[in-house]
Amino acid sequence: MIRTRLALLLTLLMIAQAQEPAPPVNTKGTFKFEVTSNLVVINVSAKDSKGDPIENLKASDFTVNEDGKNQVLKVFEYQRMEDTVLAPAPVPPAPEPKIKKAATPVAAAKPVESAVGSPIAPSKAGEVKYKDKRLMVFFFDQAGMAVSEQLRAQNAAIKFLNSQVTQSDSIALMVYSTKLDVLQDFTNDRESLMKQIKGMTVGEVGMDNGATGDDAEGDTGAAFQQDESEFNMFNTDRKLAALETAVKMLSSLPEKKALVYFASGMALSGTDNQAQLRATVNAAIRGNVAFYPVDARGLVASAPMGDATKASPGGQGMFSGNSQRASRNTFQSQQDTLYTLAADTGGKALLDNNDLALGIVQAQKSISSYYILGYYSSNVQLDGRYRRVKVTLNNKKITAKLDYRSGYFAGKEFKKFDSSDRERQLQEALMLGDPVTDLSLAVEVNYFRQAKDRYFVPVAVKIPGTDIELARKGGAESTRLDFIGEVRDARGLIQGTVRDEITVKLKGEDAGQLAKRNLSYDAGFTLTPGQYTLKFLARENATGKMGTFESKFIVPDLTLDQRYLPISSVVLSHQRDDISAAIGAATKDKKLLAASPLVTDNMKLVPSVTHVFRKEQDMFVFLEAYQPQAENTQMMVATVSFYRGKVKAFETAPLKISDGLNKSKAVPVSLSVPLAKLAPGRYTCQVNVLNPSAQKFAVWRSPMVLLP
Numbered sequence: 001m002i003r004t005r006l007a008l009l010l011t012l013l014m015i016a017q018a019q020e021p022a023p024p025v026n027t028k029g030t031f032k033f034e035v036t037s038n039l040v041v042i043n044v045s046a047k048d049s050k051g052d053p054i055e056n057l058k059a060s061d062f063t064v065n066e067d068g069k070n071q072v073l074k075v076f077e078y079q080r081m082e083d084t085v086l087a088p089a090p091v092p093p094a095p096e097p098k099i100k101k102a103a104t105p106v107a108a109a110k111p112v113e114s115a116v117g118s119p120i121a122p123s124k125a126g127e128v129k130y131k132d133k134r135l136m137v138f139f140f141d142q143a144g145m146a147v148s149e150q151l152r153a154q155n156a157a158i159k160f161l162n163s164q165v166t167q168s169d170s171i172a173l174m175v176y177s178t179k180l181d182v183l184q185d186f187t188n189d190r191e192s193l194m195k196q197i198k199g200m201t202v203g204e205v206g207m208d209n210g211a212t213g214d215d216a217e218g219d220t221g222a223a224f225q226q227d228e229s230e231f232n233m234f235n236t237d238r239k240l241a242a243l244e245t246a247v248k249m250l251s252s253l254p255e256k257k258a259l260v261y262f263a264s265g266m267a268l269s270g271t272d273n274q275a276q277l278r279a280t281v282n283a284a285i286r287g288n289v290a291f292y293p294v295d296a297r298g299l300v301a302s303a304p305m306g307d308a309t310k311a312s313p314g315g316q317g318m319f320s321g322n323s324q325r326a327s328r329n330t331f332q333s334q335q336d337t338l339y340t341l342a343a344d345t346g347g348k349a350l351l352d353n354n355d356l357a358l359g360i361v362q363a364q365k366s367i368s369s370y371y372i373l374g375y376y377s378s379n380v381q382l383d384g385r386y387r388r389v390k391v392t393l394n395n396k397k398i399t400a401k402l403d404y405r406s407g408y409f410a411g412k413e414f415k416k417f418d419s420s421d422r423e424r425q426l427q428e429a430l431m432l433g434d435p436v437t438d439l440s441l442a443v444e445v446n447y448f449r450q451a452k453d454r455y456f457v458p459v460a461v462k463i464p465g466t467d468i469e470l471a472r473k474g475g476a477e478s479t480r481l482d483f484i485g486e487v488r489d490a491r492g493l494i495q496g497t498v499r500d501e502i503t504v505k506l507k508g509e510d511a512g513q514l515a516k517r518n519l520s521y522d523a524g525f526t527l528t529p530g531q532y533t534l535k536f537l538a539r540e541n542a543t544g545k546m547g548t549f550e551s552k553f554i555v556p557d558l559t560l561d562q563r564y565l566p567i568s569s570v571v572l573s574h575q576r577d578d579i580s581a582a583i584g585a586a587t588k589d590k591k592l593l594a595a596s597p598l599v600t601d602n603m604k605l606v607p608s609v610t611h612v613f614r615k616e617q618d619m620f621v622f623l624e625a626y627q628p629q630a631e632n633t634q635m636m637v638a639t640v641s642f643y644r645g646k647v648k649a650f651e652t653a654p655l656k657i658s659d660g661l662n663k664s665k666a667v668p669v670s671l672s673v674p675l676a677k678l679a680p681g682r683y684t685c686q687v688n689v690l691n692p693s694a695q696k697f698a699v700w701r702s703p704m705v706l707l708p
Contacts, residue, residue, distance in 0.1 A: 038377040038411065040066070041075065041254040043288055044391055045370040045403040053369035054400050055080070061398075064375055065390040075374025077128045079255065081367065082168045086190075119185045120172065122252035133170040134367045135186055135255050136360070139246060140200065141239060141263040142177040149296035150202045153262035156294070156356030157197050161190050164361055175200060180242045182249070236266055236337070237276045241437070243291075243341075244280040251287030254372055258347065258363035259284075261293040262356070265334025266341075275435035275535075275548040277337075281344045282434040286408050290347035290366065293338035294359035299352045300331065346405070382411045384432045409434035426484045426499075429546055430537045439538055439547025440464050444609040446569035447555045448597050448624055450664050453528050455555050456595050459485070459498075460607040461521040461536065463547070468504060468519065468540060478505050479543075485536035487525055495532065496525035520575075520606050524596055529557035558626060565636075565696035568624040568666075570687050571598065572704065574617040575606040597624060597668065611704040615680065619673040624666040625657075625689050625698070633661040634693045638669050643684040650678055680708045 042064065046054040059076035123129035138157050142150060161171075165188075173183040173196050183196045243261070250257050284291060335351050342349040348366070350359030379387065388407040393400060409432075429436055442462045447455045461483070468479065480503050487496040504519065521538075531554050539546045558566035579602050598605040605622055613619055619640075627634055635658045641651040652673055660667045669689060687700045 038380060038382070039075075040071075040375055040377050040387075040389070040408065041288060042373045042389060042391060042404050043254075043256045043370050044373055045368065046393075046400045047368075047403070048400060054398070055369065057371065057393075057398075059373075061394055062371075062373060063392045063394055064373060065392070066375075066377060066387050067379065069378055071375040071378060073373055073375050075128075075254065075372060077131075077372040078369070079128075079372060080132050080369050081134050082132075082166050083368075085164060085166055088162050119182050120249040121185055123254065128254060128372060130170055130186060130253070130255055132168060133186070133188075133255065134166070134168045134364065135170055135172075135250075135253065135257045136363055136367075137172045137174060137246070137250065137257060137259045138197075138360075139243070139259055139261045140173075140175045141261065142175055142200075143239065144266065145262070145264045145296050147202055149264050150200075152298065153294070153296045153356060154197050154200060154202075156262075156360065158194055160357045160360040161194055161197075164357065164364065165190060166364075169364065173197065174246055176239065176242045180245050237440075239263075239266060240276045240280045244276075244283050244437070247280070247283045247287045247289050250289055251283070254288070254374060256367050256370060257287070257289045258367055259289055259291050260360050260363050261291055261338075261341070262296050263293060263338065264297050265295060265331065266337040267330065267334045274552075275550040276437050277340070278433075278550075279435050279437045279548075281341065282409050284345040285405055288405070289345065290363075291341040291345045292347045292359055292363040292366075293342055293349045294356050295335060295338060295349070295351045295353075296356060298354040298356065377410075379410070383428065384434050384436075385410055386433050426482055426537065426539060429539075429548070430484050430486065430535060432548075435548035435550065436537070436546040437548060438545040439467050439540060441536065441538060441547045441549040442609045443534070443536055443549045443551065444607050445534060445551070445553045446571055446607070447527075448568045449558055449566075449626055449666060450526070450595065452559060455527055455529065456524060456597070457487075457527050457555060458522060458524045458596055458598060458607075459534065459536070460609050461523075461538070461549075462609045463519045463521070463538060465517040465519060467545065467547075478503055480504075480541045481519070481521070482539045482541065483521060483523070483536070485523065485534065487527065488533045488535075490531045495527055498523040498525075520609075522604075522606070526595070527555050529555050559628065563696070565689055565691050565694070565698040566626040566628075567689060567698045567700065568597075568626075570621065570623045570700045570702070571605060572608045572611055572613075572685065572702070573605050573620040573622070574608060574613055576603050576620070577606055578602060579604055597666075598622070611685075611702060612707065613675055613704065614707045615676050615678070617675055619675055619685075621669075621671040621673060621687060623669050623687065623689070623700070625669055625691070626664075626666050627661060627691070627694075628665045630661060630665065633657070633659045633667055634691055636667065636669070637690045637692065638671060639688045640671055640673050641686040641688065642678060643686060644681060649683065675706060678706055680706050682706075 044062070046057060048054055055078065057078075059073050062073065062076075064071045064073060121129075140150070140153055145153065165171075167188070170186040170188050171184075171193055172186045173193065175181050175183055183200070184193060187193065243259075246259065250259075283289075335349075338349045338351065341347070348362050350356065350362060353359075373391070377387070386407055386409055389405065391402055391404050393402070440463065444460045445457060446460075447457050450456050463481070480501055483498065483500045483502075485498045486494055489495050500521075500523065502521065531552065533550065533552050535548070535550045537546060537548050558568075579599065596604075598607075605620060621640055625636055635656060638655045638657065639652050642649045652671065655669075655671055657667060657669055662668075683704050683706060685702055685704045688697065689699075690697045
């Protein structure tokens, strides 16, 4: 019986071996193994009912759960912080600050590129490099601070180093003016830190912060100097990208980090990319970095018409109170962004306080003794999705309040895909809660009335050629740009989508100027009046870089207010393209193209988006004025004015429009303005449209920049 069973087993084994395919022959004698691991570090603060740190806990006392699955701890370390303040350091007489007069504000096209070769030394996976050290970063945003505010921030940092620093404190220094620079890696050498701070150049070397061109601002008369790219007009996006770069430098260190951000507010205008703000916050959460913004302006008591440090405002607003309200709203919006950065990353903002050193003390006190827990996630997918983390104590007899981050966004890795994988990648990247911002995007949304309850909404996108230049340097002869986007209403329902692609040649005569040019793309939607959110994503396929733009916009109901002349969006442009030669348009939908008022006689008006022009160009101004009750065109008069501060620098001759009424009761208004007579600088462009017979008018204003 036993022999029969052995014979049967041998027979089955021989059959199985015969059916098994032969193992592949490795002719080179080497093997390749690919292992994906994701080390997740959670900093846990355990305190008793009195608020004192609980020590002597072991790794076995903690249970870490990620998305419902228990994880195995591989890193466990206790960081014990000392709170005893060191004796004041002998401070030598401070040298005269090196004041640097306004320099050409040349900003890096993407601050992340300047991080290469950063002196912030990373740590190995699972290594606790700074044992029992409180890591703080002093980040000086010189781009948005006045000279007095830069000096105040530096004095606050020196005051803290001299009178508040403890033995556990280790501090790094970063500065952002036109690019991100790391002045000092983490150290507790006070002399070295103070020397670096005192050696910082003070001056108006950065970019203007929050210029709106409204009645609250004075006329400085300063000319605008040429930048490397007109994308540097998006100052807030540049600053947020610099903060994201700083956070990524610090992310390799598993310890808690507090980034003290000295700035004079950070204003979010309607053209700023909300995706960049979210990407910066998500990177900080993932890297265990908390922002502690400090408003370097301190406690501000602004006079209704400004103080002696500012030029006098003008217009009726200074008498009606509109100037003061506009100034106050601008100031409040700048502080709101600082508060958001702090609240979303677990930090705290110091606002309206003249003792800026208190902001550093807040960051110092926030990092008390804590535990470092590290585990390799059982979910190895690098899909960029949010993972929820829960930490509990196994010993129920210990009553403790645990403070830790409740989750993180997984990393993102996009490899070479086939066509179906690439399409899935675009769809997933568009839906990510942690947006991809490697590719710079600028987007402009306009609206034109087609019927009482229907509006055509064109979307213009610009991509800097410097981002595509990397693909050309890689040797590619051409690259493909993929676009995907969606519009959702206030309820979150999708009201429109776009999916398109274009091919860009990287070889030839025109490709040599690619770094100095911008790529334009446009699409369009038909929407009803309401509030919407646009989310748009572009991917450059040679390098795999992607960029996301997200912003809210409103399509107004122009029939509600009968007191004023209803007009559409006003489009500023310096470019008209032949439709047949356009490479960046969603031209697949012929009906959609025919609905665009920006297309006439096979020529397409390309919106400027950034509102940056040059003296040798002509500015094209286009809008539609609506006469819903008219059977024939009622004569209208249109002018374009340019204001330098509050002084009118130039105004066009009145243009009379007496025909052009179409089926949608719209009258197209098109003007061409030569810019050669204007001096380079910042202006407020104002468009005035008057309907004398109906005694109605409309005024539209927007900041713009004229380059030499």
